[in-house]
Amino acid sequence: GAVVSQHPSWVICKSGTSVKIECRSLDFQATTMFWYRQFPKQSLMLMATSNEGSKATYEQGVEKDKFLINHASLTLSTLTVTSAHPEDSSFYICSARDVRSSYNSPLHFGNGTRLTVT
Amino acid sequence: QQQVKQSPQSLIVQKGGISIINCAYENTAFDYFPWYQQFPGKGPALLIAIRPDVSEKKEGRFTISFNKSAKQFSLHIMDSQPGDSATYFCAASNRGSTLGRLYFGRGTQLTVWP
Numbered sequence: 001g002a003v004v005s006q007h008p009s010w011v012i013c014k015s016g017t018s019v020k021i022e023c024r025s026l027d028f029q030a031t032t033m034f035w036y037r038q039f040p041k042q043s044l045m046l047m048a049t050s051n052e053g054s055k056a057t058y059e060q061g062v063e064k065d066k067f068l069i070n071h072a073s074l075t076l077s078t079l080t081v082t083s084a085h086p087e088d089s090s091f092y093i094c095s096a097r098d099v100r101s102s103y104n105s106p107l108h109f110g111n112g113t114r115l116t117v118t
Numbered sequence: 119q120q121q122v123k124q125s126p127q128s129l130i131v132q133k134g135g136i137s138i139i140n141c142a143y144e145n146t147a148f149d150y151f152p153w154y155q156q157f158p159g160k161g162p163a164l165l166i167a168i169r170p171d172v173s174e175k176k177e178g179r180f181t182i183s184f185n186k187s188a189k190q191f192s193l194h195i196m197d198s199q200p201g202d203s204a205t206y207f208c209a210a211s212n213r214g215s216t217l218g219r220l221y222f223g224r225g226t227q228l229t230v231w232p
Contacts, residue, residue, distance in 0.1 A: 004161075006161070032218070034219065034220075041205075041225075041227065042224070042225070043207065043222050043223065043224045043225050044162070044207070044222050046219065049219065093161050093162070095161075097218055102218075103150070103211060103212075103213055103218030104149065104150035104167075104169065104211060104213075104218070105218075106152070106164045106167070107152075107164070107218070107220055108164075109154075109161035109162045109163065110161050111159075111160050111161045112159070112160065112161045114159070
């Protein structure tokens with residue numbers, strides 16, 4: 001089945017530093033990947049839509065300069081949390097859909113990255 | 119504004135019982151309704167999905183019931199097991215949404231007691 005690999009699975013960083021999270025589609029290509037943020041016992045909040053070869057589309061209220069997204073290839077998207085602060089601590093999850101599939105086909109999720117900023 | 123409303127927020131069921139989670143939507147353009155299961159510390163995994171041209175879809179112990187006129191759909195878990203304890207999210211999307219973006223409900227935390 002389609003697999004989305006997310007790395008790292010957890011990371012602890014100091015306030016003010018930057019952290020990069022990778023999202024890879026292992027056995028399919030994806031022109032679009034979605035990045036979510038999830039707080040404990042809450043729903044998934046879409047942060048941005050990553051588009052291969054072009055700029056990401058950010059949801060309202062999400063700071064573009066703080067959450068840098070790069071989708072350099074059909075199998076890799078990265079989210080960089082710049083100048084991280086404790087309030088950025090959260091569970092970040094990416095998802096992707098096979099480029100050959102339609103909009104109403106399964107969206108595959110990575111296993112998430114637990115970010116803790118101290 | 120929550121595009122998909124989900125209830126209950128939490129649910130406790132005895133082993134062997136039926137778990138029922140309900141969702142409602144307003145956007146009549148939605149035409150794809152998946153359910154995702156998420157275990158703690160993991161990403162969501164697709165459980166089952168339905169399109170509005172059918173009123174019910176069953177896969178093993180999991181059934182989606184869909185009521186197009188009421189704009190509601192629900193997940194039924196028959197013979198619930200402790201291993202089903204997880205958070206369940208309903209979602210919806212439509213052809214016109216950005217690249218197949220999913221709109222998620224708030225989630226239901228299911229606990230199945232042995």
